[in-house]
Amino acid sequence: PISLFHAQQYFAAMRENTVTGVTSGRHMGMYKALCTSLDDPNTIKQQEQILEGVVAITNLCGQSGLILSRFCKARDIMLQKKPDNFHISKLRIIRIYEADVNFLLKHIGKRVMRSMEKNNCLSDMQHGFRKRRNTYHSAMSIITAIDIFRQARTGYALVETDCKAAFDCCIPEIVKLSWLSKGVPPVTAEFIYNHQTKTTYDVTAGGLVSSRSYGGQDKSFGVGQGGGISAENWTASQDITNRALENSPIKACIIRNPVTSEVKHSNGTGFADDLSISSGSNITANTPSVNLTKLQRITQLANDAHRASGGSFSLPKCSFRLVTTTKSGKLVDHPSTFTIQPTPTSPPEKFQQKLIDEAHRTLGIHITPDLQPKRQEELLQQKSQQLLLLLRMNPLPPDASYTAYQQHIMPGFLYPLIAQRLSNRAINRLQSPIIIHLLHRLNLSSTMSRRLIHLPPQYGGAGIPNWAITTCARQVEFLQSALDAQTFYGHTMRTSLLNSQLEYGHGVSLIASMDVRMEGMTKTWITNLHKACVEFGVILAGGWTAPLQRLHDVHIATAFTNTLPLMFEPYNSRPTARISISTSNPSPSQGNIIAYGTFF
Numbered sequence: 001p002i003s004l005f006h007a008q009q010y011f012a013a014m015r016e017n018t019v020t021g022v023t024s025g026r027h028m029g030m031y032k033a034l035c036t037s038l039d040d041p042n043t044i045k046q047q048e049q050i051l052e053g054v055v056a057i058t059n060l061c062g063q064s065g066l067i068l069s070r071f072c073k074a075r076d077i078m079l080q081k082k083p084d085n086f087h088i089s090k091l092r093i094i095r096i097y098e099a100d101v102n103f104l105l106k107h108i109g110k111r112v113m114r115s116m117e118k119n120n121c122l123s124d125m126q127h128g129f130r131k132r133r134n135t136y137h138s139a140m141s142i143i144t145a146i147d148i149f150r151q152a153r154t155g156y157a158l159v160e161t162d163c164k165a166a167f168d169c170c171i172p173e174i175v176k177l178s179w180l181s182k183g184v185p186p187v188t189a190e191f192i193y194n195h196q197t198k199t200t201y202d203v204t205a206g207g208l209v210s211s212r213s214y215g216g217q218d219k220s221f222g223v224g225q226g227g228g229i230s231a232e233n234w235t236a237s238q239d240i241t242n243r244a245l246e247n248s249p250i251k252a253c254i255i256r257n258p259v260t261s262e263v264k265h266s267n268g269t270g271f272a273d274d275l276s277i278s279s280g281s282n283i284t285a286n287t288p289s290v291n292l293t294k295l296q297r298i299t300q301l302a303n304d305a306h307r308a309s310g311g312s313f314s315l316p317k318c319s320f321r322l323v324t325t326t327k328s329g330k331l332v333d334h335p336s337t338f339t340i341q342p343t344p345t346s347p348p349e350k351f352q353q354k355l356i357d358e359a360h361r362t363l364g365i366h367i368t369p370d371l372q373p374k375r376q377e378e379l380l381q382q383k384s385q386q387l388l389l390l391l392r393m394n395p396l397p398p399d400a401s402y403t404a405y406q407q408h409i410m411p412g413f414l415y416p417l418i419a420q421r422l423s424n425r426a427i428n429r430l431q432s433p434i435i436i437h438l439l440h441r442l443n444l445s446s447t448m449s450r451r452l453i454h455l456p457p458q459y460g461g462a463g464i465p466n467w468a469i470t471t472c473a474r475q476v477e478f479l480q481s482a483l484d485a486q487t488f489y490g491h492t493m494r495t496s497l498l499n500s501q502l503e504y505g506h507g508v509s510l511i512a513s514m515d516v517r518m519e520g521m522t523k524t525w526i527t528n529l530h531k532a533c534v535e536f537g538v539i540l541a542g543g544w545t546a547p548l549q550r551l552h553d554v555h556i557a558t559a560f561t562n563t564l565p566l567m568f569e570p571y572n573s574r575p576t577a578r579i580s581i582s583t584s585n586p587s588p589s590q591g592n593i594i595a596y597g598t599f600f
Contacts, residue, residue: 001059002107004052010103011035020099023073023202028099058104065190071101072198076224078205093168095201095224105228108192112184113232121182122235123242124487128272129231135363136478137489138271139419140525142278142362144492145266146371147524148255149280150331151499155324156280157291158369159299159338159351160360163306164314166273167230168222170237171310172196175223178236192229196220222310234273241305242270248301252279252294255488257495258502259544264491267298271363275302282495288322288334295320300340307343315342319352319360323369329522331356331370365416371525373420380413380430388433401441409434410465417471418478421528424468424535431467438464472532476540479529497526501544505557509543 012035014028021027034051038044061067078091097105116122117131127138142158149156163169172193179189197220203210215221223233251265268277279295280286286294303313322334333355339348359366359375366376387409396404413430435453436446444462454469455461482493497511503521504510511526516534518527533540546555 001063002055002104004048004055006107007051007055007058007103008035010106011099014099018099019077019096020102022075022096022204024070024098026099031099054100058100061101062104062108062191063187065187065194067191067194067198068101071098071195072200073098074199074201075209076201076203077226078203091205093224094226095230097199097227101195102228105192105195107228108188109229109232112179112182112188113235115184116182119183121239123239123246125242125246125266125268126235126238126270128270129235135271135365135415136419137482137487138269138274138276139363139365139367140478140482141266141269141489141492142276143367143371143419143525144489144496145253145255145278145280146367146369147496147522147526148282148492148499150325150329150371151496151503151522151524152282152285153325153327153329154280154282154285155288155291155322155334156278157288157295157320157322158276158278159295159320160318160362161275161277161299161302162314162317163273163275164312165222166311167225167234169310169312170222170233172220174240174309175233175237178240182236192233196223196233231272237309238270238273240309241302242268244305245298245302248298250294250297250301252277252298254281254283255492255495256283257491257498259498262491264488266488268302269488274363276362277302288324288336292322292336292338296338296340299338303340303342312342313340315349315351319354321354321356321360321369323356365419371421371523373422373426376416376420377422377426377430380416383413384430384433388437391434391437396441398442401438405434405438405464410467410470413467414471414474417467418474419525421523421525422471423528424472424532427468427471428466435464468532469536472529472536472538475529476533476538479526479540493526496524498544500524500526502546505555507545507548507555507558509541509545511540511543514539 011028011031014032016029016032018028021030031051031054034047034054036047038047057068061071075096077094077096078088079094080086081090081092113130122130127133127135127141146156146158175196176189176193179192180186198217200213200215201221202213223230245267248267251267253266254263255266256263263283266278268275270276277295277298279291279298306312320338322336322338324332324334326332336353338351338353340351341348354360356369359368366373366379368375391401417427439446439448439453439462442462448462450466452460453462453464454466455463457463479493482490483497484490485493500521501510504518506513506515511530511533514534516531518531521527530540548555
């Protein structure tokens with residue numbers, strides 16, 4: 001049950017302008033007034049008494065499965081997805097519920113998801129709306145798998161799908177059955193079901209409200225977006241499709257660890273309603289036709305499962321790639337046709353084939369088969385110039401300029417950089433125009449040393465964070481957490497690291513060395529991170545090295561490079577600051593990762 005303390009915390013943290021109570025008039029400001037601390041003891045007592053009544057009614061509904069008539073009225077807000085596109089099918093629908101029922105739904109969703117995560121009730125494929133799983137995990141599952149296929153000099157196929165009106169197509173009966181199968185109490189599942197099937201909606205757009213409503217008893221239009229438990233309902237419904245793909249006898253993506261020989265399969269990676277499926281193997285060199293056939297059968301199964309649960313693919317947004325790799329590592333397009341049958345009675349539909357030089361936007365990250373970040377860099381450069389023009393046309397005070405930089409500008413650029421292979425120099429080019437403008441607003445010289453710009457204020461610097469350093473630090477943090485994970489993305493990260501170590505061919509760990517000689521090695525996300533760490537004087541101590549088998553054996557790369565002059569400047573003479581990153585569950589083949597170095 002919900003306690004008075006939990007209710008006070010929730011309503012006190014909510015913004016007063018949060019849209020709620022549009023049908024009853026009980027807006028969020030009223031609930032926040034009950035949680036505002038006043039000096040009068042009698043007033044505080046009256047506040048608690050009123051809020052206790054609200055909590056008691058909310059708990060009664062959640063524990064009995066009954067639902068108030070006031071809880072069954074909501075409003076749809078129609079928002080534009082794209083500028084200047086007012087077609088009704090292209091608008092985003094956000095559902096607004098009563099403040100107290102939305103609080104109850106959020107409380108139920110939080111408790112249910114915590115229980116399912118604890119009992120491992122969700123598929124490893126789903127990354128959205130889950131704790132400790134974000135967009136990076138979904139994108140990096142694709143990126144590291146492509147890295148492994150490139151290291152193995154084998155081709156692969158990839159399909160990107162998009163669900164049509166995913167949240168509006170969740171069938172309440174299927175959601176209820178999914179909840180019950182995962183151990184959710186029947187009363188709780190019944191309350192969620194009643195809320196879905198008994199709620200009526202009116203519609204507002206452009207400041208106008210419809211005179212009629214839709215929905216009601218035994219009618220449902222999905223879970224919608226914006227509700228307190230909308231994401232959890234979608235996750236429960238989507239988990240059925242994910243389980244069907246996992247249990248398929250066809251294994252599209254097969255990755256084997258070169259050291260432990262552990263093999264893991266994956267038939268897709270999902271984030272919210274976006275599903276990416278890759279087909280390939282680093283065990284056997286599949287022909288393009290084999291990769292394409294596996295991909296078609298898994299995609300057809302995903303389509304059928306979506307149809308059975310009330311959803312469908314938006315075919316114009318779906319695309320596929322079919323790539324082969326030469327012995328020299330060059331990627332080559334393999335023209336082909338990819339079709340699925342949306343329904344048993346409909347004709348086959350074709351997917352658009354994207355070429356190697358065409359970037360696909362996956363969760364805001366632009367990915368090409370060769371993983372070259374050229375397109376991403378171009379888009380970020382355009383964004384940087386547009387932002388610079390906007391800041392010049394709308395100058396802010398010094399304190400507001402620094403706040404805008406920290407809270408809005410920097411996060412918007414760092415998000416795609418963590419999953420990309422941009423060099424430190426390229427990242428500095430993105431940041432430089434904005435830094436120069438910010439220095440002007442702070443009345444500082446734009447010609448001051450870059451190290452002084454990024455030095456913390458307590459040491460006499462301007463304290464402006466360096467995007468390249470921040471990106472490198474976050475990539476190290478992601479690597480440390482991924483190497484410990486017993487999931488598919490953790491398996492691919494470990495495999496890619498070990499493949500790079502074998503290509504490196506020395507008797508020391510690649511990530512622990514300060515060596516940047518990588519001629520002949522496959523450029524991957526990990527090798528790019530290692531290069532960035534070397535530039536900043538950071539050492540990632542640990543990792544696996546190939547053991548020698550006999551007494552006089554020598555690592556082949558070591559034997560070769562010992563006859564050559566030193567081709568890089570050692571960083572051992574640089575001052576270092578130790579940064580310790582310990583793994584929670586290190587494996588024998590991985591070892592602890594400890595980073596130490598200096599960023600200045």
